[in-house]
Amino acid sequence: MPQLRSPDQLDAFRQELSSSGDADTPCISVCAGTGCLAYGADQVIRAFEAEIGKQGLAATVNTKGTGCPGYCEKGPVVVIYPEEICYLGVKPEDVPEIVTRTIVEKKVVARLVYSDPDSGEQAIRESDIPFYKHQERFLLSSNTRIDSKSIDDYLAIGGYTALSKALFRMTAVEVVEEVKKSNLRGRGGGGFPAGRKWEGSRDAPEEVKYVLVNADEGDPGAFMDRALLEGNPHSILEGLIIGGYAIGAHEGYVYVRQEYPLAVENIALAIRHAEEYGLLGENILGSGFDFKVMVHQGAGAFVCGESTALMTALEGRAGEPRPKYVRSNVKGLWNRPSVLNNVETWANVPLIINKGADWFTGYGTEGSKGTKIFSLVGKIANTGLVEVPMGITLRDIVYKIGGGIPGGKKFKAVQTGGPSGGCIPERLLDLEVGFDELTEAGSMMGSGGMIVMDEDTCMVDVARYFLHFLSDESCGKCVPCREGLRQMDRILKNITEGKGQDGDIETLEDLSELAMDASLCALGKSAPNPLLSTLRYFRDEYEAHIKEKRCPSLLCKDLVKYYIDPEKCSACLICLRKCPEGGVVGAKNMIHVIDHEKCTSCGVCFDVCPDRFDAVVKYSGEPVPPPIPEEQRMIDRKKKKDHEQSPSAN
Amino acid sequence: MSKVHLQIDGKAVEAEEGMTVLEAAHHAGIKIPTLCFHHELEPMGGCRLCMVELDFGDWTRLVVSCVYLVEEGLVVRTRSEKVDKIRKGILELQLAHAPYSPQLNRWAEEYGADRNRFVQDASFCIHCGLCVRYCAEVAQKHAVGFIDRGVRKEISFIPEIAARECNDCKECFPLCPTSYLQAAFVLTESLAFPRNGSAKAGDSAESAS
Numbered sequence: 001m002p003q004l005r006s007p008d009q010l011d012a013f014r015q016e017l018s019s020s021g022d023a024d025t026p027c028i029s030v031c032a033g034t035g036c037l038a039y040g041a042d043q044v045i046r047a048f049e050a051e052i053g054k055q056g057l058a059a060t061v062n063t064k065g066t067g068c069p070g071y072c073e074k075g076p077v078v079v080i081y082p083e084e085i086c087y088l089g090v091k092p093e094d095v096p097e098i099v100t101r102t103i104v105e106k107k108v109v110a111r112l113v114y115s116d117p118d119s120g121e122q123a124i125r126e127s128d129i130p131f132y133k134h135q136e137r138f139l140l141s142s143n144t145r146i147d148s149k150s151i152d153d154y155l156a157i158g159g160y161t162a163l164s165k166a167l168f169r170m171t172a173v174e175v176v177e178e179v180k181k182s183n184l185r186g187r188g189g190g191g192f193p194a195g196r197k198w199e200g201s202r203d204a205p206e207e208v209k210y211v212l213v214n215a216d217e218g219d220p221g222a223f224m225d226r227a228l229l230e231g232n233p234h235s236i237l238e239g240l241i242i243g244g245y246a247i248g249a250h251e252g253y254v255y256v257r258q259e260y261p262l263a264v265e266n267i268a269l270a271i272r273h274a275e276e277y278g279l280l281g282e283n284i285l286g287s288g289f290d291f292k293v294m295v296h297q298g299a300g301a302f303v304c305g306e307s308t309a310l311m312t313a314l315e316g317r318a319g320e321p322r323p324k325y326v327r328s329n330v331k332g333l334w335n336r337p338s339v340l341n342n343v344e345t346w347a348n349v350p351l352i353i354n355k356g357a358d359w360f361t362g363y364g365t366e367g368s369k370g371t372k373i374f375s376l377v378g379k380i381a382n383t384g385l386v387e388v389p390m391g392i393t394l395r396d397i398v399y400k401i402g403g404g405i406p407g408g409k410k411f412k413a414v415q416t417g418g419p420s421g422g423c424i425p426e427r428l429l430d431l432e433v434g435f436d437e438l439t440e441a442g443s444m445m446g447s448g449g450m451i452v453m454d455e456d457t458c459m460v461d462v463a464r465y466f467l468h469f470l471s472d473e474s475c476g477k478c479v480p481c482r483e484g485l486r487q488m489d490r491i492l493k494n495i496t497e498g499k500g501q502d503g504d505i506e507t508l509e510d511l512s513e514l515a516m517d518a519s520l521c522a523l524g525k526s527a528p529n530p531l532l533s534t535l536r537y538f539r540d541e542y543e544a545h546i547k548e549k550r551c552p553s554l555l556c557k558d559l560v561k562y563y564i565d566p567e568k569c570s571a572c573l574i575c576l577r578k579c580p581e582g583g584v585v586g587a588k589n590m591i592h593v594i595d596h597e598k599c600t601s602c603g604v605c606f607d608v609c610p611d612r613f614d615a616v617v618k619y620s621g622e623p624v625p626p627p628i629p630e631e632q633r634m635i636d637r638k639k640k641k642d643h644e645q646s647p648s649a650n
Numbered sequence: 651m652s653k654v655h656l657q658i659d660g661k662a663v664e665a666e667e668g669m670t671v672l673e674a675a676h677h678a679g680i681k682i683p684t685l686c687f688h689h690e691l692e693p694m695g696g697c698r699l700c701m702v703e704l705d706f707g708d709w710t711r712l713v714v715s716c717v718y719l720v721e722e723g724l725v726v727r728t729r730s731e732k733v734d735k736i737r738k739g740i741l742e743l744q745l746a747h748a749p750y751s752p753q754l755n756r757w758a759e760e761y762g763a764d765r766n767r768f769v770q771d772a773s774f775c776i777h778c779g780l781c782v783r784y785c786a787e788v789a790q791k792h793a794v795g796f797i798d799r800g801v802r803k804e805i806s807f808i809p810e811i812a813a814r815e816c817n818d819c820k821e822c823f824p825l826c827p828t829s830y831l832q833a834a835f836v837l838t839e840s841l842a843f844p845r846n847g848s849a850k851a852g853d854s855a856e857s858a859s
Binding site: 318476 | 693694695696697698699701712713714717718719732735736739740743744746747767768769771776777796799800801802803
């Protein structure tokens with residue numbers, strides 16, 4: 001492939017690409033993102049290739065491993081174009097049927113399409129599935145349309161048109177102005193306006209400047225950036241090159257965690273392809289602008305997502321934040337002006353340049369424009385990635401897109417913003433999603449983690465989990481974070497173990513204030529959020545743990561005791577056999593009882609007791625009834641049967 | 651170098667441009683407590699004890715004075731309700747590691763810090779980093795460094811370098827506010843490079859004192 005030397009050559013090449021492929025040629029796209037690969041998507045892809053070969057269709061059908069379409073709950077996801085037929089949970093053994101029925105006979109395999117769990121109503125096309133219907137997928141929609149390893153696919157859907165436009169039809173200042181006008185705010189957590197950040201770097205006097213991609217996504221349960229890097233790496237690269245042009249940088253770095261091997265592979269491949277095509281390197285498209293990009297693999301520290309820690313790590317030192325009062329867009333990497341934006345922020349840039357700031361500001365709220373990708377996880381029916389316009393309510397995300405809480409359980413809270421975000425209770429579900437709105441509610445946008453919790457979730461335990469995570473991930477450089485979080489983690493652990501004392505809440509509040517006021521970086525400053533938000537909305541749960549030694553959600557192991565209801569126990573022996581401590585006493589036809597000397601409250605008996613008996617009961621904060629006397633434990637099967645059959649016996 | 655005029659605790663102070671607020675205060679005879687600052691070392695900004703409150707009229711801002719540079723017209727308060735509360739909290743957290751450090755106890759008295767407020771931890775290193783940074787920046791030997799991260803972070807001598815360099819240097823010893831450094835050195839020495847083929851506890855203790 002010869003290098004593209006001008007925008008005209010780029011357009012001509014794109015023309016060639018789109019004319020070579022017939023729009024009606026069937027294309028089978030299988031999600032090859034990390035989630036679906038874990039479900040066995042690679043076997044599905046191989047099965048398709050084999051079956052298509054076997055049926056002699058290789059010349060007329062394309063098979064693609066694409067990026068993540070987001071519906072991880074139902075992976076592996078297969079979409080067949082041009083009809084856009086969406087098959088969920090596809091296994092290799094389904095493949096021959098799909099090829100025969102759908103590709104050859106043009107019919108739908110009904111058992112593989114989406115079916116509403118309540119009404120049973122089916123949805124064949126991806127866009128008709130409720131999970132997708134309420135989304136606005138500007139960033140994610142390309143994921144299923146392209147082979148993430150193919151630059152030609154990206155070019156065919158209009159890739160690098162924004163770069164061409166920026167380089168040849170806009171000045172660098174105009175690019176910055178357009179981004180400023182769009183009010184694009186940082187998608188990585190801070191929400192700082194990207195345009196203003198760019199402007200600061202542009203205006204800085206130093207000659208050498210950098211643009212950096214923050215792909216150190218480390219929040220538990222969050223995978224937005226991974227999906228973009230894996231699925232559409234060129235969109236991030238294109239944004240980055242435009243950013244480099246806008247601020248006058250000739251070097252860019254992608255800081256990506258090495259735990260994302262596929263993302264590392266795909267972005268590195270994208271860089272190589274872009275170089276081969278003349279879209280990176282010297283004299284890009286003949287514009288005279290030079291730009292190169294390097295990939296740096298992070299070693300897995302959460303704190304390296306913090307801007308100064310990331311830059312310190314890029315410089316080859318231990319990833320610790322540095323104390324400074326000059327912004328890194330003026331003095332950043334190697335003390336030079338550096339624009340650091342998150343993956344999703346960069347991916348928005350080509351859209352803004354192509355469609356204009358006015359288009360972008362047409363979506364969202366007063367302070368938050370465009371769309372935002374969330375990873376919707378936890379106690380939710382439809383786990384996955386969702387891209388929604390800013391301003392959508394949490395309720396719509398949880399119920400319309402997420403399909404509500406599974407198992408008939410009640411919603412309790414949603415945690416947004418990653419580990420340093422906060423928990424938002426049910427009464428605030430109509431909150432509009434936006435940077436300022438979430439902060440006001442005691443949480444934050446963060447990078448877009450969204451963990452849904454149901455009635456079985458203990459909010460003290462949630463706070464303990466996140467504080468423990470953050471204490472573990474603290475770099476240890478400053479005292480309020482290292483020592484403050486250590487003590488908070490310890491106190492919270494005590495509370496969940498029934499060792500809470502009067503004054504603990506006040507001490508926690510004191511330590512939170514100290515961490516927020518005096519910590520060196522954002523990790524420490526925001527770490528108290530999960531604690532403070534749960535204290536704000538669920539203080540009664542803390543008090544129950546401390547004063548009554550009771551866990552209202554019946555979750556904290558040390559505060560829960562188990563009891564077998566003799567009325568319900570059928571002496572089936574299941575819990576007796578499964579108890580790891582040998583703590584269930586009983587025999588065939590003998591009602592089982594728990595030996596509390598041996599019981600460790602592991603909950604296995606509760607989990608294994610068959611639903612039809614439902615005999616194991618949890619107690620917290622109140623004494624467990626004494627075991628039924630030994631002489632009354634014998635079950636007379638015949639009598640019991642009669643008893644069950646005759647309602648009058650009630 | 652041009653002069654910068656600022657106000658610290660109501661006192662007019664003249665400082666050199668490029669100085670930190672901490673340096674300007676010390677030059678003017680105003681004491682600000684700090685554990686990790688040393689005039690020969692790059693500021694680390696880790697102990698947070700030197701935090702001061704900047705007064706901008708209708709709003710204030712907390713900054714670490716060992717990093718924040720002087721500005722013309724800056725109004726600094728080295729003591730305020732907020733600053734004192736932060737210092738008390740930091741001292742209490744540090745005292746959980748080194749309850750008998752004389753320096754910590756002197757400040758504890760001044761700021762009303764309770765050394766028994768928090769559950770005490772076994773290590774009495776308070777991570778000021780003076781030894782590590784002095785060895786790297788001034789002595790340029792890199793014989794002692796931090797290992798691990800966060801709550802598991804601790805100082806550690808690198809035996810190969812320490813065996814060669816430390817006995818003739820030990821310039822970092824008086825910098826340690828808790829004497830943990832000396833203990834760590836003696837331990838490393840006796841485990842990794844005992845002199846004359848065997849550990850001479852007496853020698854080590856003597857040289858450490």
